[in-house]
């Protein structure tokens with residue numbers, strides 16, 4: 001029972017991680033806390049339904065198309081909304097993403113309706129035994145994807161020119177520019193990556209939470225908290241935070257009752273912000289050295 | 290025709306007139322020094338050359354073609370690289386990754402590999418530490434890395450902003466030895482900003498002295514070495 005709770009907590013947590021990592025990646029390259037990150041995923045989920053149901057595409061044809069659209073959405077938001085105000089203060093930037101949040105909520109509700117929709121692809125709840133612990137097929141599927149994406153990100157940041165340049169911009173945008181790195185292009189790439197991660201967050205969560213304009217609202221908050229856990233800077237920190245939130249809320253849900261689930265996640269936020277306001281891998285702590 | 294030519298260049302930060310009409314030139318393959326006290330406008334001049342600060346008047350030409358207000362990326366591609374003041378190493382990138390970022394604007398893989406070799410031969414310490422984070426290096430090693438990163442752009446003109454700042458004399462002389470070697474063997478022209486008059490006059494062939502955004506003294510360094518007091522009086526006494 002305990003093992004099962006932990007496993008499904010890790011599975012949910014790994015989906016929160018997709019949002020948490022996107023929040024970190026965008027923040028550390030642009031100083032923007034992207035409130036619309038959840039909505040990118042929500043749009044991706046709706047597009048998933050469109051491709052699967054209306055166009056009758058198969059899952060693995062739908063996926064790359066949704067990824068492409070989602071990356072495009074990230075790029076559009078950067079070009080049309082964020083770039084023109086890039087030199088303003090953080091509050092303006094923050095407010096702009098809030099605007100995008102409401103616009104995307106509105107557009108989704110207008111196009112696809114406000115009622116929740118079931119995602120056409122579901123997974124058997126049929127459990128599979130992993131090292132003696134029962135895990136549902138859907139959870140395994142999601143975890144496998146999350147691990148793959150983590151690996152892809154790691155390789156991208158470590159071994160590709162654009163990935164290293166992205167880290168250089170994180171480190172010192174001023175100097176990156178002096179070295180001839182086209183910082184604006186790198187920022188664009190950062191938003192495309194946010195879209196990429198959102199595509200998976202949306203498609204993988206859709207079978208679990210039902211698709212609606214609000215489907216990602218709570219996930220966004222948890223992803224944000226996990227990002228804060230990594231000091232809005234560390235990707236491993238954000239992933240760890242997301243997994244901890246997933247496990248903690250699942251254990252609370254299992255042992256204390258379902259309505260403690262969300263409360264636990266928020267209690268963790270309060271505790272974290274009280275004792276480690278800069279996160280466990282805080283950016284401030286690093287810069288002060 | 291000189292490699293780099295500045296004519297009456299002006300650059301402001303809002304109301305602050307940092308550079309007030311500078312003319313200077315760097316011949317192909319030369320070592321030229323730009324001297325001046327703190328706040329004279331030396332760094333701003335270099336940033337204007339590499340496109341990071343907008344100029345408000347005047348001309349900047351490379352090989353006789355105007356480059357003023359091109360983007361840094363385009364200027365790096367034309368063969369001008371900067372070793373910034375305070376080294377500005379990417380602390381969370383490894384030594385090798387720092388070097389790779391110097392070569393960002395290039396596409397010639399074989400040439401880049403050859404240039405890693407050049408830098409590692411010049412500064413063997415960097416080769417030993419290529420997997421270490423830039424932030425873990427000592428000040429001298431960071432300066433070597435900053436120079437190496439500049440070299441990976443394969444520049445014809447390398448701009449150096451106070452490369453001796455805060456370093457021990459023995460490190461300074463090894464760094465300047467490396468700079469002379471780069472200049473001699475690769476024909477790379479150097480424009481070196483310095484507050485250390487001795488060092489600059491010893492290594493460069495021509496020097497300009499900047500005071501509050503204007504050039505007040507210029508000449509071949511052999512001549513200026515004889516008038517060192519005059520130069521130092523402009524700089525404020527400092528060794």
Ligand SMILES: Nc1ncnc2c1ncn2[C@@H]1O[C@H](COP(=O)(O)OP(=O)(O)O)[C@@H](O)[C@H]1O
Nearest residue numbers: 302305307325326327328329330331332333334
């Ligand atoms: N980013 C900036 N914003 C406003 N003023 C600046 C900025 N950078 C430099 N200055 C001012 O411009 C003048 C020249 O600075 P700088 O070029 O850095 O001088 P130097 O490198 O010779 O010490 C100084 O008065 C300095 O205060």
Ligand SMILES: [Mg+2]
Nearest residue numbers: 331332333374
């Ligand atoms: Mg300076």
